[in-house]
Amino acid sequence: MGILEIRKLSKHFGGLAAVDEVDLEINESEIRGIIGPNGAGKTTLFNVISGFLAPTKGSVIFKGKEITQLPVHARVERGIARTFQLTNLFMELTAFENVYIGYHKNYRQGLVSQFLHTRSARNEYKSCYQRTVEILQFMGLSSFQDMLAKNLPFGNQRILGVCIALATKPSLLMLDEPVAGMNPEETMMMVEVIRKIRNEGITILLVEHSMAAVMNLCERISVLDYGRKIAEGTPEEIKTDKKVIEAYLGSEEKNSYHA
Amino acid sequence: MLPFKHQKGLILLGIFLALIFLPSIIGSQHLIHIFILAGLECIVVMGFIAQYHVRLLTFCAATFWGLGAYTSGFLSTKFGINFWFCLPLSAIITSFFALLIGLLAVRAGWVTFLMISVVIAEVFVEAIGHIGLLGGWDGMGRIPRPAIGSYVFLSKASYYYLTLGLATVCVLIFMGLYKSAIGKAWTAIGQSSDLAESVGVNIFKYRMIAYVTAGFTSGLSGSLYAHYFSYIAPTSFDIVRSLYVSINAVVGGLGFVISGPIIGSIIIRAVPEWLRITDKYQPIFEGLVIILCALFFRKGVMGVLSKYIPLRR
Numbered sequence: 001m002g003i004l005e006i007r008k009l010s011k012h013f014g015g016l017a018a019v020d021e022v023d024l025e026i027n028e029s030e031i032r033g034i035i036g037p038n039g040a041g042k043t044t045l046f047n048v049i050s051g052f053l054a055p056t057k058g059s060v061i062f063k064g065k066e067i068t069q070l071p072v073h074a075r076v077e078r079g080i081a082r083t084f085q086l087t088n089l090f091m092e093l094t095a096f097e098n099v100y101i102g103y104h105k106n107y108r109q110g111l112v113s114q115f116l117h118t119r120s121a122r123n124e125y126k127s128c129y130q131r132t133v134e135i136l137q138f139m140g141l142s143s144f145q146d147m148l149a150k151n152l153p154f155g156n157q158r159i160l161g162v163c164i165a166l167a168t169k170p171s172l173l174m175l176d177e178p179v180a181g182m183n184p185e186e187t188m189m190m191v192e193v194i195r196k197i198r199n200e201g202i203t204i205l206l207v208e209h210s211m212a213a214v215m216n217l218c219e220r221i222s223v224l225d226y227g228r229k230i231a232e233g234t235p236e237e238i239k240t241d242k243k244v245i246e247a248y249l250g251s252e253e254k255n256s257y258h259a
Numbered sequence: 260m261l262p263f264k265h266q267k268g269l270i271l272l273g274i275f276l277a278l279i280f281l282p283s284i285i286g287s288q289h290l291i292h293i294f295i296l297a298g299l300e301c302i303v304v305m306g307f308i309a310q311y312h313v314r315l316l317t318f319c320a321a322t323f324w325g326l327g328a329y330t331s332g333f334l335s336t337k338f339g340i341n342f343w344f345c346l347p348l349s350a351i352i353t354s355f356f357a358l359l360i361g362l363l364a365v366r367a368g369w370v371t372f373l374m375i376s377v378v379i380a381e382v383f384v385e386a387i388g389h390i391g392l393l394g395g396w397d398g399m400g401r402i403p404r405p406a407i408g409s410y411v412f413l414s415k416a417s418y419y420y421l422t423l424g425l426a427t428v429c430v431l432i433f434m435g436l437y438k439s440a441i442g443k444a445w446t447a448i449g450q451s452s453d454l455a456e457s458v459g460v461n462i463f464k465y466r467m468i469a470y471v472t473a474g475f476t477s478g479l480s481g482s483l484y485a486h487y488f489s490y491i492a493p494t495s496f497d498i499v500r501s502l503y504v505s506i507n508a509v510v511g512g513l514g515f516v517i518s519g520p521i522i523g524s525i526i527i528r529a530v531p532e533w534l535r536i537t538d539k540y541q542p543i544f545e546g547l548v549i550i551l552c553a554l555f556f557r558k559g560v561m562g563v564l565s566k567y568i569p570l571r572r
Contacts, residue, residue, distance in 0.1 A: 050457065076459030084457075090450040101447045105459030107440050111468070114439040121439070168458050 002027045003203050004049070004080075004172055009058035010227075011044050018044040020227035021058070026172075031194065031204045033218035035211070035238075037247055041227040042207040043085065046176055049205075050082040051075045062172070076105050081170035083161045085177045085207075091150040095160055098149050099135055102167030103128045132167065139163050139193060155186035159193055166197065173197060175206040179213045191217050215239070223247065274521070278423055282416040290532060291415040295487065297528035298422040302429045302480035304507045304520035306473030309433060311513055313448045313462075313469045315365065316373050319380040320504040323474050325496025326353045326383070327481020329393060332402045332491055337392075342405035342486055350478035357474025358467070365466045380498040387493035398492030402485050418487055425483055429476045430517055437516055441468060503527070506545065510552050512559025519561050526560060 006024040010017060019041045026032050034042050047053040049060055051072040059068045067075055090098050106128070107114065109121045136142050139159055144152055149160060158178065165173055178194065179187045191213055198204050208214045214221060215235045223231040223238060225247040231238060238244055282291055307320045330349035334340045340348070364375040388396045405412045405421065412418050436442050444465045447455035456462055485491050511523020531544050556563050 052453075052456075071461075072456045073459045073461045076457065082457050084454070088451055088454045090447060090454065092450060093446070101443050101455075102458045104440065104444055104447070104455075109440075111441060114441055115435050117435065117439065125440070164454070164458060 005061040033214045033221040036224035040224040079171035081165035082174040089149040096145040102164035297524040301524035317376040319376040321500035323477035324481040327478030328485035331482035332485040349482040353478025354475040361470040400490040402489040512561035515561040
């Protein structure tokens, strides 16, 4: 059984079905891509899985347990982390502090001992500090750690976003358009980083627009169109899938009609 | 040279020492009175800023203050309870009220929260005004001065030290919170609540902590207020007073969680006195300071000072 299972998930906005009875199963430590034309419901699906939106119907099952009704922070507690499509960082804080905050859910000490700075709480702060250093090193941002997030170069801001998500020690990392708006070099950097994370045993689910990155990176791809899943398979299969080509380019009849 | 971290500690220590010797430097009893007021107010402002830090904008900061004052006044005049028990009791009761209000209001969006706080501020004044047991609109008088054994805190200077002690306790409470993981979560919520949520911060819980802590410290300050004036009236804690609290916060600098309230309260309270601005012109002075802050010093007075003193925030 996969780490994440989605059964007959629907999300309606008024009369519009943004996500329509989608089934999805993601296996442990794979890199899964979700693609689809604009407005296919990718981001909505993403928000439903991470808990920012409540589904209209269907269920989300993570590690064998139903999490459909859980709030966001409880999902993070269970090991689902996400990044945002638009760069979303704690802009006024340094890169180091950004990642440090990401460690939040791993505190085991109670509020009182945190407040009183007991020995065990201080030890925890220390280990948190240590882990922050490690993550920044792992992701190659060490040299930027004292810069304010808002002053970082764009590519590094996006990577910092991934660092924050990583600090929560997730078992499933969800990336919302990780390479959107990046130049080819930055894209390569990000692709490398995502591979590295997967090699640590973390499952990755990503929504992406850039075909090159998706084909290069993902082991399996699911294609959404008008809220429905229309295809699923390896990049090669997807490339030649008739339905997918139709969804992206329009069918021949439609084309001739437009012409 | 000392690392920045220690520099900041030293500066706070310096301010603290200066405040200890203040009554012997300034002879005027009236000025000491002003500093007592500033001290009591700065505790409430710290609570206001803690709430602002998690993006809860409140218009009922002075209501918590009043709750503390009335609890303390009621307990000491009606039941003859000693001040030293009234002080923690009024803090606990005020934070209990904060908990109840918070459970209803904190979950709401910020506009709703703001409106609820306005309602609370208005209802509090009206309610107290109509409760005869609490003195109604005439206010509650004859609240005894605190005492240790046979020593009664009667002189301004003795009361000044009492206030300073309490303010120090509140500063330590807030510093402890801001330095701990709780404070980190607060900062995270203030900077981006979506991102905070996505790293596992329970936003409601941490907002409640800020809200209830503000209730607790404001209750402490209110209790001391009641026993200092020995007379309190509902109109002392109306919405205008709450506005003044937010003005102090803005003038001090909203980003400066400890030093901002201290500096802001002193400036708004003490500087007009020093400059011998009479009551008639005080609103003009306050208005001028606010306009200046809004136009040029968006980060408050501390924002300006921190440019010249290399402080780490």
